[in-house]
Amino acid sequence: MTGRGLVVVLPYLWLLLFFVVPFAIVLKISFSDVDLAIPPYKPLWEWTGKNALAIKVNFNNYVFLFTDSLYIKALLNSLKVAFFSSLLCLIIGYPMAYGIARARPALRNVLLLLVILPFWTSLLLRVYAWIGLLKANGVINNVLIWLGIIHEPLTMLYTPFAMYVGIVYSYLPFLILPLYANLEKMDWQLLEAAEDLGCRPWQAFYKITLPLSRNGMLAGSMLVFIPAVGEFVIPALLGGPNALMIGRVLWDEFFSNRAWPVASAVAILLLILLVPFMMWYQSVQSNESAGSK
Amino acid sequence: MNDRRSFFMITCIAFGFAFLYIPILSMMVFSFNASKLVTVWDSANSPTLKWYYSLLSNEEILDAAWISLKVAVINASGSVILGTLAGFGLARFARFRGRFTLNAMVTAPLVMPEVITGLSLLLLFVALEQTIGWPAGRGITTMTIGHMTFSMAYVCVVVQSRLATFDTALEEAAMDLGARPPKVFFVITLPIIFPAILSGWLLAFTLSWDDLVISSFTSGPGSSTLPMVVFSKVRLGVSPEINVLATLTVAAVTLIIVGVSLWMARSARAEKLAA
Amino acid sequence: MIDVKAIPAVKASPWNDPNVRPYVRLERLTKSFGDFKAVDDISLNIYKGEIFCLLGASGCGKTTLLRMLGGFETPTSGRIFIDGDDMTGVPPYERPVNMMFQSYALFPHMNVEENVAFGLKQDRVAKHEIAERVATMLELVKLGGFAKRKPHQLSGGQRQRVALARSLVKRPKLLLLDEPLGALDKKLREHTQFELISLQDKLGVTFVVVTHDQEEAMTLASRIGVMDHGEIVQAGTPTEIYEFPSSKFVADFVGSVNIFEGKLTEDEPQYVRIASEELGATIYVSHGISAAPDATVWAAVRPEKIYMSTEPPDGTDNTVRGAVQDIAYLGDLSIYLVKLPTGKIVRVTRPNTSRHAEAITWDQQVYLSWDASSPVVVTR
Numbered sequence: 001m002t003g004r005g006l007v008v009v010l011p012y013l014w015l016l017l018f019f020v021v022p023f024a025i026v027l028k029i030s031f032s033d034v035d036l037a038i039p040p041y042k043p044l045w046e047w048t049g050k051n052a053l054a055i056k057v058n059f060n061n062y063v064f065l066f067t068d069s070l071y072i073k074a075l076l077n078s079l080k081v082a083f084f085s086s087l088l089c090l091i092i093g094y095p096m097a098y099g100i101a102r103a104r105p106a107l108r109n110v111l112l113l114l115v116i117l118p119f120w121t122s123l124l125l126r127v128y129a130w131i132g133l134l135k136a137n138g139v140i141n142n143v144l145i146w147l148g149i150i151h152e153p154l155t156m157l158y159t160p161f162a163m164y165v166g167i168v169y170s171y172l173p174f175l176i177l178p179l180y181a182n183l184e185k186m187d188w189q190l191l192e193a194a195e196d197l198g199c200r201p202w203q204a205f206y207k208i209t210l211p212l213s214r215n216g217m218l219a220g221s222m223l224v225f226i227p228a229v230g231e232f233v234i235p236a237l238l239g240g241p242n243a244l245m246i247g248r249v250l251w252d253e254f255f256s257n258r259a260w261p262v263a264s265a266v267a268i269l270l271l272i273l274l275v276p277f278m279m280w281y282q283s284v285q286s287n288e289s290a291g292s293k
Numbered sequence: 294m295n296d297r298r299s300f301f302m303i304t305c306i307a308f309g310f311a312f313l314y315i316p317i318l319s320m321m322v323f324s325f326n327a328s329k330l331v332t333v334w335d336s337a338n339s340p341t342l343k344w345y346y347s348l349l350s351n352e353e354i355l356d357a358a359w360i361s362l363k364v365a366v367i368n369a370s371g372s373v374i375l376g377t378l379a380g381f382g383l384a385r386f387a388r389f390r391g392r393f394t395l396n397a398m399v400t401a402p403l404v405m406p407e408v409i410t411g412l413s414l415l416l417l418f419v420a421l422e423q424t425i426g427w428p429a430g431r432g433i434t435t436m437t438i439g440h441m442t443f444s445m446a447y448v449c450v451v452v453q454s455r456l457a458t459f460d461t462a463l464e465e466a467a468m469d470l471g472a473r474p475p476k477v478f479f480v481i482t483l484p485i486i487f488p489a490i491l492s493g494w495l496l497a498f499t500l501s502w503d504d505l506v507i508s509s510f511t512s513g514p515g516s517s518t519l520p521m522v523v524f525s526k527v528r529l530g531v532s533p534e535i536n537v538l539a540t541l542t543v544a545a546v547t548l549i550i551v552g553v554s555l556w557m558a559r560s561a562r563a564e565k566l567a568a
Numbered sequence: 569m570i571d572v573k574a575i576p577a578v579k580a581s582p583w584n585d586p587n588v589r590p591y592v593r594l595e596r597l598t599k600s601f602g603d604f605k606a607v608d609d610i611s612l613n614i615y616k617g618e619i620f621c622l623l624g625a626s627g628c629g630k631t632t633l634l635r636m637l638g639g640f641e642t643p644t645s646g647r648i649f650i651d652g653d654d655m656t657g658v659p660p661y662e663r664p665v666n667m668m669f670q671s672y673a674l675f676p677h678m679n680v681e682e683n684v685a686f687g688l689k690q691d692r693v694a695k696h697e698i699a700e701r702v703a704t705m706l707e708l709v710k711l712g713g714f715a716k717r718k719p720h721q722l723s724g725g726q727r728q729r730v731a732l733a734r735s736l737v738k739r740p741k742l743l744l745l746d747e748p749l750g751a752l753d754k755k756l757r758e759h760t761q762f763e764l765i766s767l768q769d770k771l772g773v774t775f776v777v778v779t780h781d782q783e784e785a786m787t788l789a790s791r792i793g794v795m796d797h798g799e800i801v802q803a804g805t806p807t808e809i810y811e812f813p814s815s816k817f818v819a820d821f822v823g824s825v826n827i828f829e830g831k832l833t834e835d836e837p838q839y840v841r842i843a844s845e846e847l848g849a850t851i852y853v854s855h856g857i858s859a860a861p862d863a864t865v866w867a868a869v870r871p872e873k874i875y876m877s878t879e880p881p882d883g884t885d886n887t888v889r890g891a892v893q894d895i896a897y898l899g900d901l902s903i904y905l906v907k908l909p910t911g912k913i914v915r916v917t918r919p920n921t922s923r924h925a926e927a928i929t930w931d932q933q934v935y936l937s938w939d940a941s942s943p944v945v946v947t948r
């Protein structure tokens with residue numbers, strides 16, 4: 001083996017074994033029957049008698065997913081929530097990323113640090129913080145009542161609103177950082193050139209900055225959208241019992257119902273849905289790094 | 294920038310940072326609140342450190358923290374090795390067989406929903422146990438393997454992007470002076486990208502320390518991590534001890550991140566001057 | 569302008585002696601990136617103790633050629649011999665060659681001494697010998713007092729000297745320098761050029777230097793290889809390159825020149841005559857050339873070889889009239905742009921000495937003339 005091969009062989013095999021092979025197993029189990037055993041599924045093939053191999057593939061799990069409207073609803077709802085969360089992140093995050101990229105260098109590093117800090121702090125604890133803010137006798141309601149704006153506490157916790165707040169809040173740094181990295185490379189003289197050629201500032205922004213930051217926006221939105229589709233913690237803590245998200249359905253099938261084959265089928269379905277987005281993300285990433293060289 | 298525009302920018306940034314920080318600050322403030330109701334300020338007895346004592350004598354949380362710490366340290370160290378190798382390969386070798394696959398395998402864990410990764414890892418461990426008898430049951434080992442699988446991807450990205458701005462002439466100069474490639478890596482490349490590797494280590498540590506979903510899938514009886522304990526507590530509602538935990542976490546993270554950033558800014562300046 | 573007298577005298581001319589074995593031999597060397605040929609079929613001999621300068625416009629393949637000598641690029645085809653050994657596939661760390669990088673590539677985490685010692689450590693030279701050689705080398709480049717400094721605590725010129733010391737301390741058979749003086753200001757650059765020459769004299773190392781500064785090439789080189797689009801279009805001593813360029817490209821690239829296109833009307837072994845429409849006159853050249861009769865040729869005349877006067881000179885050959893269109897004062901000399909009746913602009917330089925009593929100014933009618941030996945005739 002060459003020296004190069006020796007460098008990459010270890011991570012390569014590791015990811016192959018612990019990241020790629022598992023998906024094959026998930027696929028296999030998604031075709032098995034549920035069983036009251038440990039592990040709770042029937043083997044896909046069995047030696048019956050002497051040399052006969054019986055393979056029992058069944059599509060029941062998939063059929064089940066499409067007949068019980070719960071799964072499709074959860075899937076569609078997850079896509080919707082993830083899409084609007086990405087959009088909200090973009091709306092809040094773009095001005096922040098832009099502002100940081102254009103700040104004075106000393107200030108820029110401080111602001112960047114302030115964006116990164118929450119990202120290093122446990123997601124679970126930050127989501128938990130919103131319970132304290134949003135609940136009936138939580139901080140927000142208390143403040144609003146004290147200000148006399150409302151008299152009865154608002155119901156915010158365990159609503160879709162809470163879930164959106166939680167997702168946008170948690171994933172905002174994931175959008176800001178790649179977008180900032182993109183904007184930071186921008187040559188601001190382009191804007192001056194555009195204004196010199198007769199663009200008003202907003203037009204220059206719209207015609208120069210926005211198209212040039214397209215890859216940053218796409219990469220950031222993907223980093224929000226893809227994991228948000230399968231998000232479990234936030235809907236579980238903020239969304240209340242009715243928050244129908246596919247990640248949560250998978251979790252419940254697995255842990256509460258011990259229906260491993262169904263959970264596997266859900267995972268495969270979700271994966272098929274997300275793979276195109278992942279490939280898109282990867283191509284955007286490689287464009288971006290090719291452009292920076 | 295004219296005044297109107299900068300006013301708009303400042304408003305946006307201020308709003309954004311308020312959004313990011315108010316929840317964290319409120320947790321910190323209420324960690325000193327005496328009332329068990331958490332968000333109702335008990336001005337008669339507050340501020341108090343009573344929940345700090347209570348947290349630090351909570352056996353369940355301390356045990357879980359100890360397990361989390363072990364997993365996080367092993368994970369971070371392993372991920373740094375695997376991630377640096379992968380990052381170095383991807384950044385330095387323009388083409389080799391399997392480059393495309395490796396790149397894809399390193400990018401995917403960054404965005405893969407955790408429930409999928411967790412489920413698939415668990416099913417792998419179960420299948421492995423059935424066929425080759427290893428790993429016997431699940432616990433710290435399986436959890437660490439699971440964490441390393443996605444942490445190394447993050448380390449790889451950090452190392453790769455650091456190497457992208459690394460002047461390859463330095464490596465060529467070392468080779469020109471007679472150092473063989475492995476020597477070049479250890480004597481030139483590694484010391485210079487050390488800050489990136491350190492931040493990769495910290496990142497991997499944090500990812501593991503904070504992980505709930507993959508841990509839940511891959512842990513076994515008696516190996517609950519801190520996030521798993523916190524999650525089961527939080528599901529039952531707010532608890533003052535969690536506020537304390539959050540405050541301590543934020544304080545530790547702030548200290549470490551600010552310290553490391555200052556140190557890295559200094560070494561980056563030195564390198565820039567030399568370039 | 570180039571002061572031809574400053575060019576160091578060539579001590580010997582091994583390249584003219586077929587019995588001397590070349591020290592570095594390139595055989596039909598080609599390097600392609602995709603279907604683009606950065607270096608195209610170059611064959612070249614370099615001799616021991618030379619300072620060989622590669623000169624050419626940006627992107628013509630100088631760095632690529634140098635990197636192949638250093639072992640950082642593998643040739644697509646062709647071979648490289650150094651001191652008789654085939655080095656084509658040998659990795660950089662096994663070549664008896666060192667390179668001084670354009671960016672200097674000083675290791676930022678090591679001090680000056682450690683940087684210079686690095687290469688010797690790789691060869692497992694004994695500790696005391698390393699210390700000794702490093703100290704000597706630092707003295708040689710006048711950095712004795714800077715051994716403990718880190719690269720970022722040095723000035724640009726000092727860094728350049730550390731890089732030089734680092735690549736010389738291993739006593740390479742061949743030292744490659746990629747635009748070694750590019751980052752220095754003009755004064756420091758001139759100073760360092762002479763230091764380089766004296767260092768090379770002392771150590772006897774063979775240098776291959778890349779530059780796109782022709783003055784630098786003229787000052788440093790024993791020979792110059794002029795490159796264009798991946799090929800070496802002419803290799804020769806600075807005088808040869810300057811006085812006898814082999815093509816329009818070389819004539820134009822090295823120094824400035826007036827080029828007149830014309831047709832060969834008389835072709836004798838001792839002289840030729842060229843009718844040039846551009847010039848509006850015939851050019852008489854007092855040496856023979858080899859070209860097909862009636863071929864289109866170009867006569868190149870250096871601006872400093874053109875006489876300018878207000879009175880008509882003796883003789884009628886090589887004389888034209890024109891009007892001064894522009895004058896640029898450069899201190900020691902002035903450049904005159906003279907417009908001929910044909911519309912052609914001729915560039916003339918005159919030293920600004922008090923000898924020239926007659927001041928020539930804008931729009932003045934002048935006579936231009938040159939010696940019959942001055943023009944160089946090229947056929948491509």
Ligand SMILES: Nc1ncnc2c1ncn2[C@@H]1O[C@H](COP(=O)(O)OP(=O)(O)OP(=O)(O)O)[C@@H](O)[C@H]1O
Nearest residue numbers: 601605606624625626627628629630631632633780
């Ligand atoms: N790795 C590469 N891949 C593709 N093309 C390359 C590569 N390296 C160099 N080239 C191309 O080869 C040509 C020669 O490049 P080279 O660096 O040798 O030029 P140069 O003569 O040193 O120019 P300069 O004076 O600007 O340094 C250029 O057109 C360049 O674009």
Ligand SMILES: [Mg+2]
Nearest residue numbers: 630631632746
């Ligand atoms: Mg070059």
